[in-house]
Amino acid sequence: MDNSVPHSRLHADDVTIGYDRQVISSNLSVAIPDGSFTVIVGANACGKSTLLRALARLIKPSAGQIVLDGKAISDYPAREVARRLGLLPQSSIAPDGITVADLVARGRYPHQSFLQQWSDADEAAVIAAMEATHITALSHRRVDELSGGQRQRVWIAMVLAQETPLLLLDEPTTYLDITHQIELMELLRVLNQRDGKTVTAVLHDLNQACRYGTHLIAMRNGAVVAEGAPREIMTAELVEAVFGLACVIIEDPIAHTPLVIPRGAPTPVAGV
Amino acid sequence: MSATIATSQQLARAAARQPGLVETNARRWFWLAVIALVLLATILASLMVGSRDLGIGTVLEALFAYDDSDEHVIVVALRLPRTILGLGVGLALGTAGALIQALTRNPLADPGLLGVNAGAYFAVVVGVGAFGLSGIGGYIWFAFAGAVVTTVLVYVVGSAGRAAATPVRLTLAGVAIGAVLSGISAGITLLDPGTFDRLRHWAAGSLVGQNHETILVTFPFIAAGLLLAFVVARPLNAVALGDDLARSVGVSVARTRLVVIVATTLLAGAATAAAGPIGFVGLMVPHLARWIAGTDQRWIFAYTAVLAPILLLAADIVGRLVLRPGELQVGIVTAFIGAPVLIALARRRRVSGL
Amino acid sequence: MSMLPATINFGHRAQALRPFGGRLSRLIGIRRMVVCAGLLVLALGFGLLTLASGDFPVPLGDVLRVLVGQAEPSVQMVVVEWRLPRVALALLLGAALGLSGAIFQSITRNPLGSPDIIGFEAGAYTGALLVMVAMGGGYLMVAGGALVGGLITAALVYGLAWRRGVQGFRLIIVGIGVSAMLTALNKFMLLRAQLEVAMSAAMWDAGSLNGLGLDRLLIAALLLLVLIPASLLLARPMAQLEMGDDAASALGISAERTRVLLMVLGVALIATVTATAGPIGFVALVAPQLARRLTRAAGVALLPSAAMGALLLVAADYLAQRAFAPTQLPVGVVTISLGGMYFAWLLVAEARRQ
Numbered sequence: 001m002d003n004s005v006p007h008s009r010l011h012a013d014d015v016t017i018g019y020d021r022q023v024i025s026s027n028l029s030v031a032i033p034d035g036s037f038t039v040i041v042g043a044n045a046c047g048k049s050t051l052l053r054a055l056a057r058l059i060k061p062s063a064g065q066i067v068l069d070g071k072a073i074s075d076y077p078a079r080e081v082a083r084r085l086g087l088l089p090q091s092s093i094a095p096d097g098i099t100v101a102d103l104v105a106r107g108r109y110p111h112q113s114f115l116q117q118w119s120d121a122d123e124a125a126v127i128a129a130m131e132a133t134h135i136t137a138l139s140h141r142r143v144d145e146l147s148g149g150q151r152q153r154v155w156i157a158m159v160l161a162q163e164t165p166l167l168l169l170d171e172p173t174t175y176l177d178i179t180h181q182i183e184l185m186e187l188l189r190v191l192n193q194r195d196g197k198t199v200t201a202v203l204h205d206l207n208q209a210c211r212y213g214t215h216l217i218a219m220r221n222g223a224v225v226a227e228g229a230p231r232e233i234m235t236a237e238l239v240e241a242v243f244g245l246a247c248v249i250i251e252d253p254i255a256h257t258p259l260v261i262p263r264g265a266p267t268p269v270a271g272v
Numbered sequence: 273m274s275a276t277i278a279t280s281q282q283l284a285r286a287a288a289r290q291p292g293l294v295e296t297n298a299r300r301w302f303w304l305a306v307i308a309l310v311l312l313a314t315i316l317a318s319l320m321v322g323s324r325d326l327g328i329g330t331v332l333e334a335l336f337a338y339d340d341s342d343e344h345v346i347v348v349a350l351r352l353p354r355t356i357l358g359l360g361v362g363l364a365l366g367t368a369g370a371l372i373q374a375l376t377r378n379p380l381a382d383p384g385l386l387g388v389n390a391g392a393y394f395a396v397v398v399g400v401g402a403f404g405l406s407g408i409g410g411y412i413w414f415a416f417a418g419a420v421v422t423t424v425l426v427y428v429v430g431s432a433g434r435a436a437a438t439p440v441r442l443t444l445a446g447v448a449i450g451a452v453l454s455g456i457s458a459g460i461t462l463l464d465p466g467t468f469d470r471l472r473h474w475a476a477g478s479l480v481g482q483n484h485e486t487i488l489v490t491f492p493f494i495a496a497g498l499l500l501a502f503v504v505a506r507p508l509n510a511v512a513l514g515d516d517l518a519r520s521v522g523v524s525v526a527r528t529r530l531v532v533i534v535a536t537t538l539l540a541g542a543a544t545a546a547a548g549p550i551g552f553v554g555l556m557v558p559h560l561a562r563w564i565a566g567t568d569q570r571w572i573f574a575y576t577a578v579l580a581p582i583l584l585l586a587a588d589i590v591g592r593l594v595l596r597p598g599e600l601q602v603g604i605v606t607a608f609i610g611a612p613v614l615i616a617l618a619r620r621r622r623v624s625g626l
Numbered sequence: 627m628s629m630l631p632a633t634i635n636f637g638h639r640a641q642a643l644r645p646f647g648g649r650l651s652r653l654i655g656i657r658r659m660v661v662c663a664g665l666l667v668l669a670l671g672f673g674l675l676t677l678a679s680g681d682f683p684v685p686l687g688d689v690l691r692v693l694v695g696q697a698e699p700s701v702q703m704v705v706v707e708w709r710l711p712r713v714a715l716a717l718l719l720g721a722a723l724g725l726s727g728a729i730f731q732s733i734t735r736n737p738l739g740s741p742d743i744i745g746f747e748a749g750a751y752t753g754a755l756l757v758m759v760a761m762g763g764g765y766l767m768v769a770g771g772a773l774v775g776g777l778i779t780a781a782l783v784y785g786l787a788w789r790r791g792v793q794g795f796r797l798i799i800v801g802i803g804v805s806a807m808l809t810a811l812n813k814f815m816l817l818r819a820q821l822e823v824a825m826s827a828a829m830w831d832a833g834s835l836n837g838l839g840l841d842r843l844l845i846a847a848l849l850l851l852v853l854i855p856a857s858l859l860l861a862r863p864m865a866q867l868e869m870g871d872d873a874a875s876a877l878g879i880s881a882e883r884t885r886v887l888l889m890v891l892g893v894a895l896i897a898t899v900t901a902t903a904g905p906i907g908f909v910a911l912v913a914p915q916l917a918r919r920l921t922r923a924a925g926v927a928l929l930p931s932a933a934m935g936a937l938l939l940v941a942a943d944y945l946a947q948r949a950f951a952p953t954q955l956p957v958g959v960v961t962i963s964l965g966g967m968y969f970a971w972l973l974v975a976e977a978r979r980q
Binding site for chain 1: 859873
């Protein structure tokens with residue numbers, strides 16, 4: 001067994017999180033291994049987005065704390081967190097009439113100040129971000145004229161322009177067609193493997209999660225049911241427990257990662 | 273063709289399943305009946321209460337066994353027209369509000385949005401200032417004409433060019449033209465004290481001083497508007513789900529919009545002509561109706577039809593009581609009754625978009 | 627490693643400025659700068675025009691000489707003491723209105739957003755009316771009453787709309803409810819007051835720069851000297867907020883705190899205008915819209931809105947003085963009428979273009 005516990009800059013320590021008066025998770029402890037491509041999976045309303053939002057400092061835990069680089073995340077000034085953590089939320093609004101380049105440039109905000117509003121570093125970061133997402137040719141176009149797939153790439157470019165070592169993405173593929181989904185996942189893999197970014201994403205597609213993720217966190221009813229490498233934890237029993245879906249697990253012939261094949265109609269999972 | 277009808281019926285049924293406080297159709301009928309009874313009670317109260325309170329026995333006698341006694345005269349000559357007017361105006365304003373909110377998919381829409389109030393006000397200003405009109409009877413035709421002409425203008429501006437008269441454009445056009453008219457009106461009234469004086473009384477909105485003539489003149493328009501609203505209720509359910517979806521079930525979006533605009537103009541125009549500009553009823557009651565009955569437009573109309581007159585008559589009754597033996601105009605009281613309810617609603621639950 | 631493109635194509639002309647060896651850096655949109663400069667030049671032009679005209683026409687050459695300090699004392703008096711404060715106020719208050727409207731349109735993410743939604747205007751009128759009708763107070767007291775009334779109302783609306791943060795929609799509904807109540811109260815006070823008092827109250831409500839002298843200018847200028855730069859400083863966080871609370875928080879902005887700060891500034895700006903000149907309508911609504919269209923900006927553009935507001939008000943004041951000379955119209959009447967007309971024309975023109 002490997003005794004080196006992977007170091008993790010971002011982790012949740014015994015947190016209780018929820019909305020208004022509704023508690024979604026209590027006493028939850030989860031660590032995002034550095035340099036991993038972590039995917040959080042689970043059925044609807046299992047608490048995966050809530051966990052991600054808590055990690056991103058959008059929700060404050062009522063108990064416990066989220067720790068970033070050894071300090072409670074709420075102790076940092078907001079800008080400092082934004083320099084270390086990039087977040088792609090589920091829904092963002094593109095201001096009316098904004099062009100692609102302008103929107104991507106907004107991602108540089110945490111690195112700018114009143115005096116330094118457009119430094120060389122800003123310009124270079126925006127150019128690099130657009131190149132990485134292959135939208136340089138679109139840079140002058142209005143965002144509201146683009147297709148869904150193109151628009152999502154623009155938002156990702158904005159997060160990339162932030163130049164953070166950690167990336168959090170909340171259901172980034174939900175409104176994309178299959179081509180764009182794969183394109184996005186490949187991009188995230190490149191960012192993780194080539195650029196060394198720690199990527200954490202909430203995904204619906206189990207097979208994409210297994211194919212691209214290096215570390216899975218499976219949740220149900222606000223608690224972690226299993227976590228680890230896909231090959232180690234992805235079993236038919238796990239899928240049954242988390243999704244109520246009877247399935248067969250085979251090996252993906254191309255990626256050699258677990259491939260989930262549903263058997264038939266799912267049985268409802270209690271509490272989900 | 274029948275498939276289209278069937279699908280639109282399905283859509284309407286799906287819309288009827290939208291959650292409101294009352295969840296089943298049976299319950300909706302029940303509560304509708306209850307509220308109708310409350311309306312009846314309010315009508316009776318309106319006939320009983322005033323500078324001289326009369327008993328229910330006296331009122332019933334006056335209605336069915338009329339003799340020329342003082343009390344019977346009060347009931348039939350003063351309070352009955354007033355109550356009938358309140359009923360009609362309330363019905364008209366509430367329905368107009370429900371229509372305009374469904375049309376613009378904007379829960380902040382108010383029947384005055386299409387310029388009805390500004391147009392009526394402007395026309396009366398011109399009537400009083402330029403033609404020396406006086407006496408409420410004279411205002412009716414001017415007010416109604418002003419309301420109609422303004423709405424037509426708003427529609428023309430909102431549908432200029434090749435763009436369809438989308439809700440956003442109509443709203444903006446209403447704001448623009450309403451502003452122009454109210455600016456000019458302000459200019460005129462501020463220059464002439466006589467006009468100012470008459471207008472400040474008319475602008476408070478009142479059910480008093482009307483007679484049977486007002487009712488005879490304005491109610492046909494209100495009836496026509498209500499009929500149109502009844503006809504357009506089901507297509508509106510489809511339109512509320514989105515233009516494309518509506519077209520896919522065979523609803524003509526453009527025609528529905530036109531019918532709604534005509535109906536709103538008739539209703540709000542006639543109401544404003546009869547009683548002066550009374551705000552808030554059209555804005556608030558559809559919200560209440562939606563909160564109780566869900567998002568099926570037919571139920572919203574039904575509930576609005578009983579709730580709105582209750583609000584208006586109740587405001588009129590309160591107006592008679594609060595400053596006895598004087599009176600407080602109904603247009604002033606509606607906001608004081610309605611606004612706290614609206615604010616309480618907004619605080620309590622997620623106010624549904626439509 | 628591939629060669630990256632040397633510069634970014636923003637879709638509009640933009641120039642990076644990095645003076646002082648890169649210690650200061652900015653990205654300037656060319657079109658934006660040109661528009662701002664153009665608007666300011668036009669505004670100053672109208673200002674000069676106003677300085678030159680009136681009961682005692684002063685040739686333009688003399689006006690310029692006065693501004694340099696080389697004219698006869700009598701001309702100096704006419705221009706500097708009588709007219710200059712008014713022109714300066716028009717420019718400053720116009721800018722404040724444009725900024726205030728821009729701020730509210732940004733935080734409500736609604737092109738119809740304006741300070742009225744928070745009930746400020748209605749509350750200010752209530753305060754002014756109370757002073758005029760109940761206390762018979764003079765100008766300064768009226769301004770004070772308006773200020774207090776407006777601020778209390780804004781605070782009340784915000785407080786009522788607050789439930790663990792202010793959701794935009796709830797704010798609008800509560801604002802409408804409170805405004806409606808106050809408007810009803812105002813109508814009541816207007817009805818009860820004597821005709822002259824009511825008329826002068828209505829005149830105040832129309833907003834006027836008549837008879838405003840150096841003292842008003844100094845107070846307003848002092849306030850705006852703080853408020854306007856403070857607002858411009860918040861331009862960038864405001865722009866980030868337009869992307870949604872989540873996206874803004876992710877970039878290091880405290881969404882709720884920024885929003886509150888912006889609202890306070892927006893209210894303070896409109897409060898200064900209302901206290902100085904009464905409520906001047908429509909500039910806050912129209913200036914940001916026009917500025918956006920001219921600069922083809924994304925989202926709300928603060929500095930161009932301020933410049934546009936200044937131009938609109940100074941032009942409107944010129945018209946208010948000269949259009950029906952010797953009768954002076956309240957400037958608010960002009961802004962509302964013309965603003966509405968321009969808005970309507972804009973809608974038609976835009977539709978034709980599509």
